[in-house]
Amino acid sequence: MNGILLVSHCILNPYTAVGGSVPNREAMQALVRWSLERDVALLQMPCPEFTHAGASRKPRTLEGYDVPQFRAHCAELATRLAETLGEHRAAGHTILGIVGVDGSPSCGVELTTRECDGSEAKVAGEGVFTRQLREELRGQGWELPYVGLPHRRQTERQGNSWTEELDRLLGEKSQGSAA
Numbered sequence: 001m002n003g004i005l006l007v008s009h010c011i012l013n014p015y016t017a018v019g020g021s022v023p024n025r026e027a028m029q030a031l032v033r034w035s036l037e038r039d040v041a042l043l044q045m046p047c048p049e050f051t052h053a054g055a056s057r058k059p060r061t062l063e064g065y066d067v068p069q070f071r072a073h074c075a076e077l078a079t080r081l082a083e084t085l086g087e088h089r090a091a092g093h094t095i096l097g098i099v100g101v102d103g104s105p106s107c108g109v110e111l112t113t114r115e116c117d118g119s120e121a122k123v124a125g126e127g128v129f130t131r132q133l134r135e136e137l138r139g140q141g142w143e144l145p146y147v148g149l150p151h152r153r154q155t156e157r158q159g160n161s162w163t164e165e166l167d168r169l170l171g172e173k174s175q176g177s178a179a
């Protein structure tokens with residue numbers, strides 16, 4: 001196989017998303033097709049919101065999630081994930097990178113959801129879990145690339161050309177950059 005790509009939980013199991021809603025069906029299908037065609041394994045990360053507040057939680061913004069209790073929960077998940085990656089690394093497996101979910105206050109990479117002037121808005125920035133994971137992995141000497149599964153509105157504008165970014169990661173790894 002050509003390596004392991006970590007993906008946010010709801011990309012493979014949308015039932016963990018608020019209301020069980022699919023974040024972006026087209027982009028999810030494109031990602032799964034991409035992984036099958038390139039023989040890449042998908043490692044499903046835990047859903048920080050589901051494991052913290054359950055299936056019937058209400059949606060929250062970054063302000064609602066960026067609180068000590070949830071940060072500690074995310075840090076614990078990130079630590080366990082780093083242990084799993086350590087095992088893969090010790091076995092010589094290639095970790096390609098991490099795919100989050102843009103627009104999420106927890107798993108956003110380039111886009112998150114914040115309170116702005118009394119309403120919610122998608123704005124530039126990463127989610128709480130993405131930030132905790134990045135810090136945890138950096139502390140262990142891992143500098144992995146992060147890619148956001150595009151938000152629905154981004155796909156409507158740009159199609160699924162974002163998987164080209166995944167191709168670039170795969171190309172870099174096959175040329176021998178950091179495993």
Ligand code: SF4
Pocket residue numbers: 008009010011016017018046047048049050101104106107108
């Ligand atoms: S917290 Fe992350 S994995 Fe869970 S539903 Fe939101 S985007 Fe998906």
